[in-house]
Amino acid sequence: MTRMTVPHSSRRAREIQESPIRKLAPLADAATAKGTRIFHLNIGQPDIPTPPDYWSAITSQLPPVLAYGPSNGLPDLRKAISGYYGRAGIDVAPEEVLITTGGSEAVVFAMMAVCDEGDEVVCFEPFYTNYNGFATMAGVRLVPVTSSPDDGFHLPDDEAIESRIGDRTRALLICNPNNPTGTVLKREEVERLAEIAKRRNLFLLADEVYRDFVFDGRSHASVLEVSGCKDSVIVMDSISKRFSSCGARLGDMVVRNPELMAGILKFAQARLCPPTLAQFGAIYMYDHLGEDYFSGVTSTYQSRRDVLLECLSGVEGVFFQKPEGAFYAMVGLPVDDTDDFAAWLLRDFSDAGETTMVAPGAGFYATPGLGKNEIRIAYVLEEARMRRALEILGRGLAAYGA
Amino acid sequence: MTRMTVPHSSRRAREIQESPIRKLAPLADAATAKGTRIFHLNIGQPDIPTPPDYWSAITSQLPPVLAYGPSNGLPDLRKAISGYYGRAGIDVAPEEVLITTGGSEAVVFAMMAVCDEGDEVVCFEPFYTNYNGFATMAGVRLVPVTSSPDDGFHLPDDEAIESRIGDRTRALLICNPNNPTGTVLKREEVERLAEIAKRRNLFLLADEVYRDFVFDGRSHASVLEVSGCKDSVIVMDSISKRFSSCGARLGDMVVRNPELMAGILKFAQARLCPPTLAQFGAIYMYDHLGEDYFSGVTSTYQSRRDVLLECLSGVEGVFFQKPEGAFYAMVGLPVDDTDDFAAWLLRDFSDAGETTMVAPGAGFYATPGLGKNEIRIAYVLEEARMRRALEILGRGLAAYGA
Numbered sequence: 001m002t003r004m005t006v007p008h009s010s011r012r013a014r015e016i017q018e019s020p021i022r023k024l025a026p027l028a029d030a031a032t033a034k035g036t037r038i039f040h041l042n043i044g045q046p047d048i049p050t051p052p053d054y055w056s057a058i059t060s061q062l063p064p065v066l067a068y069g070p071s072n073g074l075p076d077l078r079k080a081i082s083g084y085y086g087r088a089g090i091d092v093a094p095e096e097v098l099i100t101t102g103g104s105e106a107v108v109f110a111m112m113a114v115c116d117e118g119d120e121v122v123c124f125e126p127f128y129t130n131y132n133g134f135a136t137m138a139g140v141r142l143v144p145v146t147s148s149p150d151d152g153f154h155l156p157d158d159e160a161i162e163s164r165i166g167d168r169t170r171a172l173l174i175c176n177p178n179n180p181t182g183t184v185l186k187r188e189e190v191e192r193l194a195e196i197a198k199r200r201n202l203f204l205l206a207d208e209v210y211r212d213f214v215f216d217g218r219s220h221a222s223v224l225e226v227s228g229c230k231d232s233v234i235v236m237d238s239i240s241k242r243f244s245s246c247g248a249r250l251g252d253m254v255v256r257n258p259e260l261m262a263g264i265l266k267f268a269q270a271r272l273c274p275p276t277l278a279q280f281g282a283i284y285m286y287d288h289l290g291e292d293y294f295s296g297v298t299s300t301y302q303s304r305r306d307v308l309l310e311c312l313s314g315v316e317g318v319f320f321q322k323p324e325g326a327f328y329a330m331v332g333l334p335v336d337d338t339d340d341f342a343a344w345l346l347r348d349f350s351d352a353g354e355t356t357m358v359a360p361g362a363g364f365y366a367t368p369g370l371g372k373n374e375i376r377i378a379y380v381l382e383e384a385r386m387r388r389a390l391e392i393l394g395r396g397l398a399a400y401g402a
Numbered sequence: 403m404t405r406m407t408v409p410h411s412s413r414r415a416r417e418i419q420e421s422p423i424r425k426l427a428p429l430a431d432a433a434t435a436k437g438t439r440i441f442h443l444n445i446g447q448p449d450i451p452t453p454p455d456y457w458s459a460i461t462s463q464l465p466p467v468l469a470y471g472p473s474n475g476l477p478d479l480r481k482a483i484s485g486y487y488g489r490a491g492i493d494v495a496p497e498e499v500l501i502t503t504g505g506s507e508a509v510v511f512a513m514m515a516v517c518d519e520g521d522e523v524v525c526f527e528p529f530y531t532n533y534n535g536f537a538t539m540a541g542v543r544l545v546p547v548t549s550s551p552d553d554g555f556h557l558p559d560d561e562a563i564e565s566r567i568g569d570r571t572r573a574l575l576i577c578n579p580n581n582p583t584g585t586v587l588k589r590e591e592v593e594r595l596a597e598i599a600k601r602r603n604l605f606l607l608a609d610e611v612y613r614d615f616v617f618d619g620r621s622h623a624s625v626l627e628v629s630g631c632k633d634s635v636i637v638m639d640s641i642s643k644r645f646s647s648c649g650a651r652l653g654d655m656v657v658r659n660p661e662l663m664a665g666i667l668k669f670a671q672a673r674l675c676p677p678t679l680a681q682f683g684a685i686y687m688y689d690h691l692g693e694d695y696f697s698g699v700t701s702t703y704q705s706r707r708d709v710l711l712e713c714l715s716g717v718e719g720v721f722f723q724k725p726e727g728a729f730y731a732m733v734g735l736p737v738d739d740t741d742d743f744a745a746w747l748l749r750d751f752s753d754a755g756e757t758t759m760v761a762p763g764a765g766f767y768a769t770p771g772l773g774k775n776e777i778r779i780a781y782v783l784e785e786a787r788m789r790r791a792l793e794i795l796g797r798g799l800a801a802y803g804a
Contacts, residue, residue: 005600005603006633006634007604007634009515009661009662010514010517010518011518012514012518013514013515013662013666013668013669014665016668016669016672017668019672021671022473023671025472043470045470046467047467048467049466049467050465050466050467054468055464059461062457062461064451064452065447065448065449065452066452066456066646066647066648066650067648067649068445068648071421071424101651101677102673104672104674105673108673112412112415112539113411113415114415115412116413116414117520117541130672130673130674132672133668133671133673134672137514137540137672138539170409170412171409201407201408203409232409244467244468245468246468246469246674247468247469247470247471247675247677247679248678248679249503249651249674249675249676257411259410259411260411260415263412263415266419266420266421267415267418267535267539269420269421269423269424269532269535270421270539271503271504271506271507271532271535272504272532273651274651275649275650276649276650276651277460277679
């Protein structure tokens with residue numbers, strides 16, 4: 001009997017990176033099935049409650065027909081986001097805002113709007129690992145400039161950056177505050193990047209999803225505040241972290257270049273619209289939650305950051321930089337391969353019936369071999385649970401080494 | 403003073419098709435601003451109420467944190483969809499279902515999973531116009547086989563189809579029941595396509611979003627029912643039309659080829675998850691709304707189809723085929739350019755302060771020049787409003803000709 005021929009899936013489907021944040025999910029499921037309790041430091045899913053009024057904003061206006069909305073989002077939400085920026089002293093018109101299905105879609109639209117297949121985007125590693133997946137889907141090559149824990153993962157000098165810019169480079173991509181390092185770029189760093197973008201005729205794509213969460217009295221410097229680069233800047237944003245509503249799947253883009261916005265609108269029209277209900281809730285949050293809300297949430301994350309530093313400082317062989325914002329840290333461990341260690345924690349280890357899940361670091365780098373001894377920790381759990389999660393991590397390290 | 407250099411948006415952002423369904427929106431907004439009432443026959447937005455229990459299913463389980471869900475969707479929803487197929491006599495395991503953000507994302511994932519940049523998909527024109535946008539985003543070339551109103555837009559013979567299959571062809575793409583023609587493929591047509599796909603080692607992608615809506619006692623033939631092509635078939639589906647909840651942005655894919663599903667799961671992981679709340683509602687609908695619900699909705703659409711036929715048969719120079727399912731019709735008009743006519747209806751015409759919006763036909767074809775005298779009508783309004791909308795269309799035609 002001959003074996004039937006079956007067509008093969010595409011190269012991109014075969015080669016796209018498995019998410020280091022989610023690829024261990026089957027091992028986690030198996031651990032849970034064995035009765036092990038897992039502390040999730042692997043994923044940026046905050047435990048901060050979704051603001052209760054979010055729900056009433058939705059339930060108070062349930063429509064008879066859950067209809068398509070405009071492709072660029074509900075006008076009231078675009079206006080509310082314009083107001084949010086206005087309160088931060090940044091002038092953004094509602095027409096410069098396009099609502100997306102999560103920050104994820106904002107990144108995909110941005111990449112597709114500035115790159116054709118085979119074009120390149122220069123980014124700074126370690127970077128948000130899902131950029132890899134988006135780039136593969138968009139046919140874009142990510143060219144990494146390596147940033148170093150020795151200077152807190154801040155920007156390398158111009159020469160190091162410009163040396164990676166080539167004929168096919170179309171954009172620089174930053175995440176500020178940074179996922180996975182927690183680094184907050186200084187205003188002069190953001191200005192320096194805008195200067196390079198201008199000099200080399202590139203777009204500057206800025207993922208500013210964590211812009212509200214900066215610590216120790218810092219202020220956030222947005223690319224939207226740099227003068228003279230209105231037409232070359234795209235901001236990618238999300239309500240997922242801002243209002244602890246990751247499952248809503250709402251984000252947005254700020255684009256002040258009308259030609260570029262016209263192209264992005266056509267991408268948006270193809271997929272019809274972002275989720276309608278979630279927009280009702282988001283309008284409420286943007287209109288009613290301001291500085292008080294953000295400073296409360298930020299101080300929660302800052303305290304957790306301090307707990308992280310305290311707990312990790314007691315663990316031998318661990319090295320890390322003090323995060324300046326967001327709620328992530330890249331942490332070096334005294335192991336050769338954190339992919340193996342993270343899997344081992346789920347598969348072979350438990351401490352009084354509990355274990356900790358972390359994201360292996362290699363997937364946050366594009367340069368092969370880098371990040372193999374690092375993990376990304378998302379400090380999104382309340383203090384007692386985080387202390388326990390990090391205690392388990394320490395005990396796991398000791399047992400793994402032995 | 404020298405003009406500043408600004409980088410250009412990508413070729414794909416410039417060249418992607420403007421949605422013929424949505425591109426006239428600015429003219430519609432202007433008409434509304436003038437006080438003109440618009441009947442929307444341009445967009446497949448049903449006026450059928452979203453089932454009221456959909457809302458209670460959501461509001462009864464509002465979580466403290468609106469969290470990310472699994473990348474392939476909530477397990478209960480995947481199980482509910484398996485049950486839906488089971489009741490139709492089609493065996494689909496929950497593991498063969500992946501939840502997407504609308505049917506739109508299902509089409510994008512399918513194209514990306516079977517094609518690399520530059521690969522081709524053979525489809526049948528007129529086709530759902532947004533396939534153009536998805537193909538541009540995915541770097542895929544759509545190769546059209548023209549179907550003809552003379553035989554109700556049913557499939558051409560094998561030779562006509564196979565003559566368009568070349569070295570880069572990776573898949574055949576159908577929409578059944580068809581948007582925009584309303585054609586429902588016969589079982590032997592679906593089997594014939596599966597046979598061609600097998601013979602030529604291609605995937606068979608089937609958009610079966612309208613599968614519940616078939617008229618005049620027909621039954622729907624799914625590609626999932628054809629034996630021997632388990633590994634090469636992808637079904638793309640949505641709850642938007644099935645349960646009148648377009649704004650929920652939920653769809654799914656059925657994939658029985660594990661290698662292919664593994665690749666698609668990686669795409670899904672990159673964008674994290676589909677909307678969480680909407681899934682609560684969808685689970686309820688799949689679990690509780692069955693044959694009674696669908697036959698009620700289908701008979702509503704069938705009556706509207708009959709109203710459409712009745713109203714159009716009185717208009718001189720109009721030609722069309724009797725739709726067999728879904729809620730669309732491609733209608734030929736006695737004008738040279740329906741792009742111009744559709745814009746004129748919004749900009750320059752009104753009848754007692756009212757006008758009708760339709761989708762120009764050319765965008766539903768890939769072959770240049772075709773469809774210029776056709777429009778797509780979505781018969782999604784209740785009878786009295788549809789009669790009035792078509793009366794206006796008739797009067798508009800008379801005035802436009804004069």
